[in-house]
Every structure is written in C-alpha cells, then in structure tokens.
Amino acid sequence: MRKICNQCQTEMIDDCKVNVQGGMNGIKISQKKGLFNSVSSNPKASVCPNCGYVAFYIDNFRDFIK
Ligand SMILES: [Zn+2]
Structure with a gap:
C-alpha cells in the first residue's frame, strides 16, 4: 500500500518503527x-x-470499527 506525502506528494517510506524515547514500549x-x-x-x-x-498508520485497521 503506497502512501503519498500530504505535504509535498512524494511517495513515502513505509514500515518505519515507532518508539517512545525513554520508554520500554512503543x-x-x-x-x-x-x-x-x-x-x-x-x-x-x-x-x-x-x-x-x-x-x-496500523496494518490491521480493518479490526477497528466505528
Ligand atoms: Zn513530503
């Protein structure tokens, strides 16, 4: 699934890990x-x-419901 930057319409790099600095968990x-x-x-x-x-973003967004 390709994502385009909201700001400049460049193709974005996916799958980067999110970490909270100083914390054990993301x-x-x-x-x-x-x-x-x-x-x-x-x-x-x-x-x-x-x-x-x-x-x-999350991968399993379809598990979330309104
Ligand atoms: Zn951009």
Whole structure:
C-alpha cells in the first residue's frame, strides 16, 4: 500500500518503527469492543524522504470499527 506525502506528494517510506524515547514500549492504539473484547495495534510510521513529514498508520485497521 503506497502512501503519498500530504505535504509535498512524494511517495513515502513505509514500515518505519515507532518508539517512545525513554520508554520500554512503543505507542499502542486500542479500541474497546464490547465488555470483554478489545482490539489493539502498534502503529508504524511512514516518512517522507523529501520534506520529513511523518504519518502514523496500523496494518490491521480493518479490526477497528466505528
Ligand atoms: Zn513530503
């Protein structure tokens, strides 16, 4: 899945790892689904090699529901 930079329309570099500096864990995105279920994912980042813009995304976005 190709991503284009929002700022300059350059093709972005996918699959960059996200880390929180000083922490043991990265960022986690989660959504509660009902009482006992939840879905969560560690986001990845895309970096624009032209302007430095960073976009976060997750692979299993289809598990998240409105
Ligand atoms: Zn850019």
